[in-house]
Amino acid sequence: MSNLTAWERISLVHQKDRPTVRDYIPMIFDSFIEMHGDRSFGDDPAIVGGIAYFKGRPVTVIGQVKGRNLEENKASNFAMPHPEGYRKALRLMKQAEKFHRPVICFIDTPGAFCGIGAEERGQGEAIARNLFELMRLQTNVISIVLGEGGSGGALALGVCDELAMLENAVYSIISPRGFASILWKDASREQEAANRSRITAEDLIELGVAEKMIPEAPGGAHLGPEETAQNISAYLEDALQRFRDVPVETLLEGRYHKFRKIGEFSEGPESGL
Amino acid sequence: MLEDLFQKVKARMGSEEPQQGFSKMSVPSDLLFKCPRCQQVTFMDTFRENQMVCPNCQYHGRMTVAERLKITVDNGTFHEYDRDMRSKNPIGFDGYERKLEALSKSTGLTEAVVTGEAEIMGEKCVIGIMDSHFMMASMGSVVGEKITRAFERATAQRLPIILFTASGGARMQEGMVSLLQMAKTSGAAARHSDSGLLYITVLTDPTTGGVTASFASLGDIIIAEPKALIGFAGRRVIEDTIRQRLPDTFQSAEFLEEHGFADMICDRSHMRETLSTLLRMHREDSETEETV
Numbered sequence: 001m002s003n004l005t006a007w008e009r010i011s012l013v014h015q016k017d018r019p020t021v022r023d024y025i026p027m028i029f030d031s032f033i034e035m036h037g038d039r040s041f042g043d044d045p046a047i048v049g050g051i052a053y054f055k056g057r058p059v060t061v062i063g064q065v066k067g068r069n070l071e072e073n074k075a076s077n078f079a080m081p082h083p084e085g086y087r088k089a090l091r092l093m094k095q096a097e098k099f100h101r102p103v104i105c106f107i108d109t110p111g112a113f114c115g116i117g118a119e120e121r122g123q124g125e126a127i128a129r130n131l132f133e134l135m136r137l138q139t140n141v142i143s144i145v146l147g148e149g150g151s152g153g154a155l156a157l158g159v160c161d162e163l164a165m166l167e168n169a170v171y172s173i174i175s176p177r178g179f180a181s182i183l184w185k186d187a188s189r190e191q192e193a194a195n196r197s198r199i200t201a202e203d204l205i206e207l208g209v210a211e212k213m214i215p216e217a218p219g220g221a222h223l224g225p226e227e228t229a230q231n232i233s234a235y236l237e238d239a240l241q242r243f244r245d246v247p248v249e250t251l252l253e254g255r256y257h258k259f260r261k262i263g264e265f266s267e268g269p270e271s272g273l
Numbered sequence: 274m275l276e277d278l279f280q281k282v283k284a285r286m287g288s289e290e291p292q293q294g295f296s297k298m299s300v301p302s303d304l305l306f307k308c309p310r311c312q313q314v315t316f317m318d319t320f321r322e323n324q325m326v327c328p329n330c331q332y333h334g335r336m337t338v339a340e341r342l343k344i345t346v347d348n349g350t351f352h353e354y355d356r357d358m359r360s361k362n363p364i365g366f367d368g369y370e371r372k373l374e375a376l377s378k379s380t381g382l383t384e385a386v387v388t389g390e391a392e393i394m395g396e397k398c399v400i401g402i403m404d405s406h407f408m409m410a411s412m413g414s415v416v417g418e419k420i421t422r423a424f425e426r427a428t429a430q431r432l433p434i435i436l437f438t439a440s441g442g443a444r445m446q447e448g449m450v451s452l453l454q455m456a457k458t459s460g461a462a463a464r465h466s467d468s469g470l471l472y473i474t475v476l477t478d479p480t481t482g483g484v485t486a487s488f489a490s491l492g493d494i495i496i497a498e499p500k501a502l503i504g505f506a507g508r509r510v511i512e513d514t515i516r517q518r519l520p521d522t523f524q525s526a527e528f529l530e531e532h533g534f535a536d537m538i539c540d541r542s543h544m545r546e547t548l549s550t551l552l553r554m555h556r557e558d559s560e561t562e563e564t565v
C-alpha cells in the first residue's frame with residue numbers, strides 16, 4: 001500500500017510517463033474498436049470510447065484521454081472534456097445498455113473544460129444528464145480512477161455500481177490550489193490543502209465514495225505499466241463476475257443507495273417526517 | 274390582474290410576520306439599491322415594492338426564502354420538511370461548524386435550502402427554495418439530502434416538484450462528500466421522472482457550478498428569471514483561461530434561452546400564474562381541466 005502523502009501522489013500522477021487510458025486499453029482489452037462523435041455537435045478527443053473484448057466478453061470502454069507530451073495533450077485538450085465529450089460517452093453508455101454489455105469508465109481528468117464554447121453548448125446540462133442517465137442505466141457500470149478525478153467533470157463518468165481507484169490516484173472536488181485560495185485565501189497553502197482535503201483512495205474508501213483500491217507497480221504505475229495493467233485486469237475480472245448475474249433492479253437499487261447514503265448531518269427532535 | 278397581484282403581495286409583506294423564523298431581509302439594509310447589471314440606483318423601498326426587480330433593466334434580484342415563499346405559494350399552505358437538519362463536518366474542516374452557526378444566526382436559516390409542501394393557486398406541489406444568503410447556497414450534505422428527500426417524498430405522494438435554484442456550486446468545506454450530492458440528487462430526480470411526475474426548475478440569480486451540473490438542469494420544464502447569472506464554470510475562471518473579458522450577457526438567463534437550455538424566461542410578476550398553469554396542465558386526475 002502506498003505510504004505517500006496526498007501531495008506526493010498528486011505529483012506522482014502528474015508525471016509525464018504515467019500510463020494513460022490509451023496505454024492501458026491494449027494491455028487490458030482485445031480488439032478495441034473506437035467510436036466517435038455525439039451525433040449532435042462533434043467528436044471530443046478528450047474522451048475515448050468504444051467496444052472491446054474483456055476475457056472474451058464484449059464491453060464498452062470509455063475514458064478521459066491524457067497525453068504524455070504537449071502535443072498529445074493539446075490534441076486531447078489535457079483530458080478536459082467539452083459537453084460533446086460527455087454526450088458521446090452517454091451515447092455509448094446507452095448503446096451498451098441496449099446490447100446488454102457492461103460499461104467500464106476510466107477517469108483521468110483535471111475537470112470539465114471551462115470555456116465559452118463549453119458554456120454555449122451546456123456543460124452543466126451535459127454533466128447533469130450523464131448523472132441522471134447513469135443512475136438509471138440498465139447495465140453494470142464500473143469506474144476506475146487512473147490518475148486524477150477532477151470534480152463534476154470526473155463524476156460524469158463516475159456514477160457506477162463500484163468505484164475503484166489506483167493506489168496513487170486522487171479524486172477531489174477542486175485542485176488543492178483552488179481549495180487553498182478559495183477557503184484560505186492563500187494559494188501557497190496548496191500542499192496542506194492536498195493533505196487535509198481527503199482525496200486519496202484510503203480516504204475515499206473510508207468516506208464511502210470509493211469501494212476498492214487497485215495496487216500499482218512498486219514505486220508507481222509509470223515504473224510498471226504492464227504490472228499495473230494486470231492488476232486492473234484482475235480487479236475488473238473479479239468485479240464483472242460479481243455483478244454479472246445481479247438482476248437489473250437489484251443493480252439499480254444498489255447504485256442508488258451507494259450515492260444515497262453519502263452525506264453527514266444531524267436532525268433535531270422537530271424533524272418529523 | 275397584475276395590479277391585483279402586487280396589491281396582494283404588498284399586503285402580505287406588510288402584515289405578516291416572517292414565516293417560521295426565516296430572515297426578513299438579508300440584502301444590505303441601506304436605503305438605496307444599486308443594480309449589479311445596469312448600475313442604476315433605486316430607492317430600496319421602490320425596489321422591494323417591485324418584487325426586488327430593477328425598474329430600469331428588469332434584473333431580478335436575489336430573494337430570501339421567506340420573500341420567495343410570500344410571492345409564490347398560497348398563504349398558510351406551506352409545510353416545511355426537515356427543518357432541523359444540520360450539517361456535520363465530514364472532512365474535519367477547521368472552523369466549519371462555527372461558520373455554519375454564525376450564518377444560522379445572521380440569516381435565521383439552518384441551511385441553504387428550505388423544502389416542503391405547498392399550494393400555488395390551489396395546486397399542490399413539493400417545493401424547494403435555495404437562499405444565496407446562506408454561504409452562497411453552496412451544496413453540501415444538507416442541501417443534497419433535503420433536495421433528495423423532497424424528490425423522494427414527491428415520488429411517494431405522486432406530487433410535482435418545483436425547485437427555485439441559486440448556488441455558488443459545491444460546498445468545498447465538505448470535500449468529496451459535497452461532490453457526490455450531485456449524483457445523489459440527480460438519482461432522486463431520475464426516480465421521480467421515471468414515475469411520470471413533473472419537475473419544474475426555476476433558475477434564479479446566481480445558479481452555477483455543481484448545482485447547474487446536477488438537478489438544476491434536469492427539470493422537465495426549465496424557467497429562468499430575467500438577467501439571472503446561470504452557468505457551469507465561474508466567469509473569472511473562463512476569463513483567466515481565454516485571457517479576454519467576457520461580455521456582460523455571457524451566462525445570463527437570456528444567453529441560456531438563446532442556446533437552448535431554458536424553456537422560457539419568466540418575470541417574477543407572472544411566475545405564480547405560470548407555475549400554477551403548468552401544474553394544472555399536468556394534474557393526473559383531470560385531463561380536460563380547461564373545459565371545466
Ligand SMILES: [Zn+2]
Nearest residue numbers: 308311327330
Ligand atoms: Zn438594473
